Structure formats: C-alpha cells, structure tokens
Amino acid sequence: MGFDLDFAIATLPLILRALDMTLLVAVTSCIGAAAIGFNLEILRRAGGAFGLVVRFFIDFIRATPILVWLYCLYFILPFYGVRLSALTVGIAGLSLYYSGYLAEVFKAGIDAIPKGQAEAAQALGIGRRDTVIFVIAPQMLRNIAAPMGNYFVSILKATPYLAVLAVPEMLGEAFDIASDTYRYAEPLTVAGITFLALALIISRGVKWLEDRLATSSAR
Amino acid sequence: MDQSDKDTVVRIDALQKWYGAFHVLKDISLTVPRGARIVICGPSGSGKSSLIRCVNGLEAYQQGTIDLEGVRLGENAAQTTLARRKTGMVFQSFNLFPHLTVLANCTLALRRVSGMARGEADELASQYLEKVRIPEQAHKYPGQLSGGQQQRVAIARALCMNPRLMLFDEPTSALDPEMIKEVLDVITGLAKDGMTMLCVTHEMGFAREVADEVVFMDHGSIVEKAPPDQFFSQPCHPRAREFLNTLLH
Numbered sequence: 001m002g003f004d005l006d007f008a009i010a011t012l013p014l015i016l017r018a019l020d021m022t023l024l025v026a027v028t029s030c031i032g033a034a035a036i037g038f039n040l041e042i043l044r045r046a047g048g049a050f051g052l053v054v055r056f057f058i059d060f061i062r063a064t065p066i067l068v069w070l071y072c073l074y075f076i077l078p079f080y081g082v083r084l085s086a087l088t089v090g091i092a093g094l095s096l097y098y099s100g101y102l103a104e105v106f107k108a109g110i111d112a113i114p115k116g117q118a119e120a121a122q123a124l125g126i127g128r129r130d131t132v133i134f135v136i137a138p139q140m141l142r143n144i145a146a147p148m149g150n151y152f153v154s155i156l157k158a159t160p161y162l163a164v165l166a167v168p169e170m171l172g173e174a175f176d177i178a179s180d181t182y183r184y185a186e187p188l189t190v191a192g193i194t195f196l197a198l199a200l201i202i203s204r205g206v207k208w209l210e211d212r213l214a215t216s217s218a219r
Numbered sequence: 220m221d222q223s224d225k226d227t228v229v230r231i232d233a234l235q236k237w238y239g240a241f242h243v244l245k246d247i248s249l250t251v252p253r254g255a256r257i258v259i260c261g262p263s264g265s266g267k268s269s270l271i272r273c274v275n276g277l278e279a280y281q282q283g284t285i286d287l288e289g290v291r292l293g294e295n296a297a298q299t300t301l302a303r304r305k306t307g308m309v310f311q312s313f314n315l316f317p318h319l320t321v322l323a324n325c326t327l328a329l330r331r332v333s334g335m336a337r338g339e340a341d342e343l344a345s346q347y348l349e350k351v352r353i354p355e356q357a358h359k360y361p362g363q364l365s366g367g368q369q370q371r372v373a374i375a376r377a378l379c380m381n382p383r384l385m386l387f388d389e390p391t392s393a394l395d396p397e398m399i400k401e402v403l404d405v406i407t408g409l410a411k412d413g414m415t416m417l418c419v420t421h422e423m424g425f426a427r428e429v430a431d432e433v434v435f436m437d438h439g440s441i442v443e444k445a446p447p448d449q450f451f452s453q454p455c456h457p458r459a460r461e462f463l464n465t466l467l468h
C-alpha cells in the first residue's frame with residue numbers, strides 16, 4: 001500500500017479540526033510554565049531554607065518523567081477530592097513539568113544581569129516587586145529569548161502526551177483516522193508536517209522578538 | 220528634633236562593618252551638615268565605597284548608627300525605606316537601565332514610587348535632563364550615549380527623586396579623560412545650588428574647588444579630615460602624604 005496523496009489531503013481538514021485543541025494546550029502551557037518557572041526562580045533567589053526547598057522542587061520536577069505528572073494529577077488527585085477535567089490536568093501537567101526547565105533558563109538570564117541594575121533600582125527606592133517587573137524581567141527576556149523559544153517548541157511537541165488522558169489533540173485525531181481506515185502513513189505524516197509548521201512559526205516569532213528586544217536597547 | 224538635628228543631613232556615629240571576618244569599616248564617625256560638600260578619598264580597598272553604600276542602605280552594618288535627618292537607618296524596614304528616600308546615588312558604572320529610554324530611566328521611580336502620572340513625571344524628568352544639559356537625548360537608549368552623557372543621565376535620574384543628600388562613588392573613574400569635565404561641571408553646578416553631597420573622588424582640582432572638607436580613609440578608618448587647601452598642601456598624616464604622592468606621579 002503506497003502513500004496516497006489524495007487520501008492525505010482528505011485527512012488534512014479532519015486533523016486540523018484538532019488544531020484548536022493543540023494550540024490551546026500549547027499556548028496555555030507555555031504561559032503557565034513561564035509564569036510558574038519565573039516565580040519559582042524568584043522565590044529560589046530569596047535564599048535561605050525556603051530557597052533550598054524551591055531548589056529541590058525544581059530539581060525534582062526535572063527528574064520526573066512527564067507521564068508521571070499527568071498520571072498523578074489525573075488518577076491520584078481525585079482521591080483527595082480534587083476532580084479536574086482531562087484538559088485541565090493536561091495543561092497543568094505540562095506547565096508544571098516545563099516550569100522546572102524554564103526556571104533554569106530564567107536563572108541563567110537573571111545571573112547575566114549586572115548586580116548594579118538591582119542596586120540602582122534599590123537606590124531609587126523602587127520596591128522589590130517593581131524591580132523584578134520593570135528592571136529585571138525585561139533584561140532577562142532579552143538574554144534568554146532563544147532558549148525560552150526552544151522550550152516553547154518542546155511544549156508544543158509534548159502535547160501528544162495528552163493522548164493518555166484522551167484529550168482530542170492533533171496526533172490523537174490522526175491516530176483515530178488511522179485506526180478507522182487502517183492507513184497509518186497519510187494521517188501521521190500530515191500530523192507531523194503540521195507540527196513542523198507550528199514549530200517553525202514559533203521559532204520565527206522568537207527570532208522576531210529577539211531582534212526587537214536587541215534593537216530597542218541598541219546594545 | 221533639636222536645632223542641631225535640623226541642620227544635620229547625615230550623622231554617622233561609631234560605625235563598624237565587617238564582611239565575614241574582614242573588618243572593613245572601623246569606628247567611623249562623620250557628620251554632614253546641610254549644604255556641606257564632603258570629598259572622600261583614599262587608596263583602593265580602604266572602604267570608601269562600603270561607607271557610602273552604608274549611608275543609603277545598600278550595605279548593612281553591624282555596629283554604630285547612621286541617621287538621615289534624624290531617621291535611623293537599619294532600625295526597621297519602614298524607617299530604612301524612609302531614610303533611603305532622602306538619598307540619591309550615582310555609581311561609578313552609571314547603572315542606567317539599558318532597556319529603557321533616557322526619559323523612562325528618569326521617570327520609573329517617579330511613577331512607581333512617587334505614584335506620579337505620566338505627563339507630570341515626563342515634565343519633571345525633562346527639567347532635570349535640561350539641568351544636566353542633555354534634554355535632546357531624552358528618547359535615546361543609554362547604549363546610544365557616550366559615557367559622560369550616561370553619567371549625566373544617572374545624575375538627573377537620582378535628582379528626580381528630590382534627594383536631600385547626593386552620594387557619588389567615583390563618578391568619573393569609568394570615563395574617558397575628555398568626558399570627565401562635563402560630569403564634574405554638572406556636579407559643581409549642584410554644589411553651587413546648595414546640594415549636600417558626599418563624593419568619593421580622586422579629582423583633586425574638583426575637590427579644591429568644590430569641597431569644604433576632604434576626608435582621607437585608609438584601611439577602613441578615617442585618618443585625616445581637613446579643608447582641601449590644607450589637606451592638599453600640608454597633609455598631617457604620613458599615609459595621606461604617601462597617597463597624594465602616588466596621585467601626583
């Protein structure tokens with residue numbers, strides 16, 4: 001059975017139906033992972049015993065397979081009376097898992113900012129919170145746009161893990177077509193190419209952001 | 220608050236500071252009256268930066284007291300914040316925010332700390348940029364300016380918060396020689412306007428013209444305190460004499 005281009009094209013609209021779901025999961029997980037990761041890193045930097053706890057948590061997240069997170073959230077939380085939808089669990093799992101990696105990226109980005117920046121803010125009487133938001137975070141983003149973009153692509157590529165929770169994302173949809181028709185090559189290829197296209201769009205977007213951040217400060 | 224407190228901007232009393240086991244400030248006492256211009260000099264590593272960083276709370280100290288207009292620094296968080304807001308700091312390395320325009324560098328604290336509206340903050344910042352003779356650069360980024368221009372912006376940024384005391388830590392040491400004068404001229408202008416200042420510098424011409432007192436530090440102590448004419452022509456302490464010789468040669 002050869003590759004049937006017409007059949008492949010016919011599967012495209014069916015697979016793209018699940019594009020919304022893939023994008024929804026990817027985008028919210030990127031935002032969630034970045035938000036959690038950034039807060040973890042800021043908490044870790046506060047130091048002391050609490051900083052050590054956060055440090056341990058970051059390492060723990062990174063040392064655990066992503067499926068463990070998804071299964072734990074989905075099957076164990078209900079025992080404690082927390083019942084979340086498969087979609088919510090999927091987004092929460094991806095966000096938590098990648099927050100550990102992004103925290104490390106943010107750490108490198110903040111370490112590269114000269115100490116004098118925070119001191120100048122402090123000397124002007126700017127509070128800790130405002131210093132993080134208006135002085136540290138923008139300079140950090142400029143330092144880490146590229147590695148952060150790589151993790152965003154990784155998050156996109158991890159969305160098919162949600163198949164284990166029966167969340168209807170693109171690869172799952174492709175697989176459904178395959179099992180209904182017994183033709184695997186076409187739907188899986190179409191899904192693969194769609195992922196590739198999305199990844200390229202994210203990379204372009206990150207490159208654009210990087211250039212913009214670089215020219216805005218002309219450094 | 221008695222009369223002497225009103226005329227005193229900073230009172231440092233028996234200040235002691237350690238970095239771990241290293242005793243960096245040894246029993247420092249210094250009173251800065253309103254309007255005084257005090258120049259601090261001394262060999263590298265003598266504790267000059269540590270001292271002025273203690274005065275605005277960037278560094279903690281272990282013994283002694285620092286009072287800014289009667290408000291004690293380091294007593295509790297609220298008092299420290301209150302005291303710190305009376306000071307403006309200019310660093311050797313400028314420390315401008317590279318991702319913000321010159322104007323935004325100046326207005327950030329006005330808006331976030333003083334809660335000023337954008338228009339009002341822009342207006343005020345523009346006045347200070349005019350004062351440091353750099354109004355036409357307001358919409359550029361720090362990276363597009365020369366070192367001398369950046370340091371003048373840093374001065375304007377500190378002035379925006381209306382400090383009672385300006386602290387300068389070697390403001391011209393990172394500058395190319397041809398830019399030193401434009402920065403010193405701005406600081407001299409501030410002194411003429413009556414600004415109280417503590418300035419770490421080795422610019423002797425500036426010290427002679429502007430300072431009413433030169434404080435010489437060595438190994439964490441104040442070794443000599445004298446009017447500039449006396450200090451530069453006939454320093455009492457041998458280590459001060461030695462230091463001046465190294466500056467001249």
Ligand SMILES: Nc1ncnc2c1ncn2[C@@H]1O[C@H](COP(=O)(O)OP(=O)(O)O)[C@@H](O)[C@H]1O
Pocket residue numbers: 238241243261262263264265266267268269270
């Ligand atoms: N954060 C720090 N930790 C440990 N030692 C320090 C620190 N900052 C400065 N020192 C030491 O304290 C001494 C005085 O430093 P500093 O106040 O910067 O002197 P100066 O400004 O007169 O050159 C130096 O020996 C320096 O190495």
Ligand SMILES: [Mg+2]
Pocket residue numbers: 267268269388389
């Ligand atoms: Mg110094």
